[in-house]
Amino acid sequence: MDLFDKFDPIVAQKSALPFTKADPFKVVMDEIISETEAMINGRHTILAGTNNYMGMTFAEEAVEAAKKALDDFGTGTTGSRVLNGTYGGHKALEQTLADFYGMESCMVFSTGYQANLGLISVLAGKDDYLLLDADSHASIYDGAAMGNATVVRFKHNDADSLEKRLRRLPEDAGKLVVVEGIYSMLGDAAPLKELLEVAKKYGAMTLVDEAHSMGFCGENGRGVAEEIGVEHLSDFIVGTFSKSVGTVGGFAVSNHPKFDILRTVCRPYMFTASLPPSVVASATKSIEGIKRAGNRRAHLWENSKRLHAGLKNAGFTMATEKAESPIIAVCLPDLHQATLFWEELILAGVYVNMAAAFATPGGVNLMRASICAQHTSEQIDLIIDRFIKTAEKVDLQLTDVAAE
């Protein structure tokens, strides 16, 4: 028995995709020219699918700090946070994040995935209930699978569906409600006020994952909870350094007086090596930069609205009615056309993410663009132009917006 036989259906599914000229699973960035451009397969390409929302990957202070940390502290910590892997820099980064969020405590994990795994798997225990939005990120579902709580799923972004389920649970049981600020595939924002108020009405604790909203939502870039003014209803905020912060790593912040005990019970915190000092140093500088980056935030929003409006006016079917985030996704009618579209678009010099129906909420085939604060208006217009030309090339029917 070959253990790989069970993957045959997936192999078949993948090889049935009609890619001939490029393969979205095998994109190699040979050269990164800037936050917004790379060489892919010898072609100069505009990057519009990298989650580098605030364009911090080349922020001068962050790069300098990383170089200095490399010189001073070496290439890695070679150890777990709870053994030899906590340096002064890790503590300073935790303080920076706690200050940034105006919260008492912070834990820095090696990735955002691990932050969700760690918190969700232990906060809701055997006799507790975990309430998840149906469209939650894999790290949230995996945290649930790793823990022992009873897992209950409510309809995406639907406070009524959440309330119905909370109402059916034992009043005195422990409950954790997990939601995201911005959902990564469609780029839609959560009605956090309604969701968190319902959670609190039933005595639940709340965890908000701001992975895709940190940097550009809220006055200081803390996320959707800040923007809507409901941070006081969020018991835990989880985030990542792999998007707006421009490096790698994850974190959780909280005001809970016993928060620190999590350092000794979260296995994804304890049983993996801590972030290298250079990453920690650049994350720290980048977060400080984000706080001051009001202009960048404003430009990012302009870019996002410009792209959304441009594609919508051209007659594309948009995933959201208006731009709710720098994630601008268009829906394609079927997998075949999505495949052709993605391929022609990258040949035309625009990289976006393709998401096939089996991996997206509601089973839609998406071209998912994510916009960067460093994109110029000209680049946004080029992206729109290339989307339109690609649609012609693959015979994608665009709706006649003017006629409607």
Place this chain on the structure above:
Amino acid sequence: MANAETLNTIYELITPFNKKGIELAPETTFATNLELDSLTVMDLVAEIEDEFDIVIPLNLLPDLETIAHVADAVDKIVADNG
């Protein structure tokens, strides 16, 4: 064995998801017979939850392969809720 009334209610809830018009019976399976993907199954579960005013934990889903499994689980949860 699942109660007939529960089964009938579940048949009704499945109908909109039963695109191919497969004949429904207690032993009908969601994955192979009805060809529902996991996302659709979860939507169906939500409908069942709301109809019976119960919570069907996600942890139970892997064991619920047939309509009879679901009906039994629903009856048990309803009974446990007293």
